[in-house]
Amino acid sequence: xxxxxxxxxxxxxxxxxxxxxxxxxxxxxxDRLNLTRATLRPDLAILTMxxxxxxxxxxxxxxxGKTGTxxxxxxxTKIHVRDYQSIPVVISENVSVxxxxxxxxxxxxxxxxxxxxQGCLAGVLSRKDLLRASxxxxxxxxxxxxxxMTRMPNITVCKKEDLxxxxxKKLIEKQIDALPIVKETDLGFEIVGRLTKTNITKAFVALVxxx
Ligand code: ADP
Numbered sequence: 001x002x003x004x005x006x007x008x009x010x011x012x013x014x015x016x017x018x019x020x021x022x023x024x025x026x027x028x029x030x031d032r033l034n035l036t037r038a039t040l041r042p043d044l045a046i047l048t049m050x051x052x053x054x055x056x057x058x059x060x061x062x063x064x065g066k067t068g069t070x071x072x073x074x075x076x077t078k079i080h081v082r083d084y085q086s087i088p089v090v091i092s093e094n095v096s097v098x099x100x101x102x103x104x105x106x107x108x109x110x111x112x113x114x115x116x117x118q119g120c121l122a123g124v125l126s127r128k129d130l131l132r133a134s135x136x137x138x139x140x141x142x143x144x145x146x147x148x149m150t151r152m153p154n155i156t157v158c159k160k161e162d163l164x165x166x167x168x169k170k171l172i173e174k175q176i177d178a179l180p181i182v183k184e185t186d187l188g189f190e191i192v193g194r195l196t197k198t199n200i201t202k203a204f205v206a207l208v209x210x211x
Contacts, residue, residue, distance in 0.1 A: 007052075011043050015063065018053055023060040075207060081167050082160040084203045085181055085193040090115050093122050097133045097148060098140035100125055111178035113191050114149050120188030121157070121180055123149030157182045158195055168200045 007015070010033070017029050026044055030037045044061065047053040051071045054062045066074075089107045091100055093114050100112055104127070114123035125145055133148045134140060158167040158179045167179055181193030 007047075008043075010040075011047055014040070014043055014047060015052060018061050019063045022062045023056065025060040029061070072207070076165050077163060079164040079203055080160065081158050081162045081164055081181055081193075081195055084164060084199040085160065085195055086199060088113050088180060088191050088194040090191055091125075091145065092117070093146040093149075094144045096141045097130060097143045097145055100145050101130050101134070101140070104130065109194070109196075111194070111196065112145075113180050113194070114145055115191060116188070118187045119190065120185070121152060121155060121182060121191050122146065123151045124155055124178075124180065125149050126177065152188070155180065157189060159183070160193065164200065164203055167195050171195075171197060171200070 013033060014029055017032055018024055021028075026037050026040060029044070030040045033040070044053070044055075048055050048061075051064060051066055051074070054064050056062065089103065089109045089111075090113045091103055093116055095103075095114075104110070104112055104125075110127050112125040113121060114125060116122040123146060125148070129148055129150070133143065156170050156174050156176065156179055158170065158181055160181055160183075170179060171177070178194055178196040180189070180191050181195055182189035183192050184190075
């Protein structure tokens with residue numbers, strides 16, 4: 001994964017040396033710094049794994065010329081929705097608003113997906129959808145969720161193989177908290193997962209932690 005933390009002083013020195021003199025062997029870098037090759041090995045490994053340097057056998061180290069931002073972009077475009085997805089919580093469209101609220105608490109999620117009688121995606125229910133329905137005087141156990149849900153075709157979806165960054169853009173653009181992850185079938189969209197802002201946050205943290 002990309003290095004988003006500061007390089008230490010010695011790593012900066014190595015980068016400078018390789019930038020000026022590459023291709024250069026580990027031995028030669030060590031000589032210039034008055035260090036042994038063994039002392040330098042961890043730093044060279046870090047710089048190579050992080051993508052700042054490229055190592056070619058029997059030739060030496062090259063400076064890749066990539067900035068931290070370029071490396072971050074490269075890392076981000078390798079992460080897919082399937083790497084960070086969650087399990088979807090799905091209810092059927094004739095379930096009552098009351099039961100949907102109970103399900104949201106029991107399953108500890110902020111968004112419920114609603115399926116039609118064929119098991120395909122029919123709607124989405126957010127916390128505020130359920131709050132809004134609860135403000136009135138209606139009997140919540142008598143109202144089915146399909147009256148209040150956001151329904152197809154107005155649902156923004158993503159697929160397992162989509163880039164996580166593209167899914168994140170959809171969440172921002174549409175100002176929503178979650179996307180159903182779907183698989184297209186002859187009947188409609190089969191719901192195979194859930195992607196939330198929390199998943200995106202986890203991916204963001206992992207970019208640094210997986211170093
Ligand atoms: P909240 O309403 O609790 O703030 P959201 O921001 O996720 O949560 O939802 C805002 C509105 O957008 C709600 O009416 C909800 O039904 C709808 N919504 C949520 N997710 C989607 C989605 N993936 N596609 C379309 N509409 C959605």
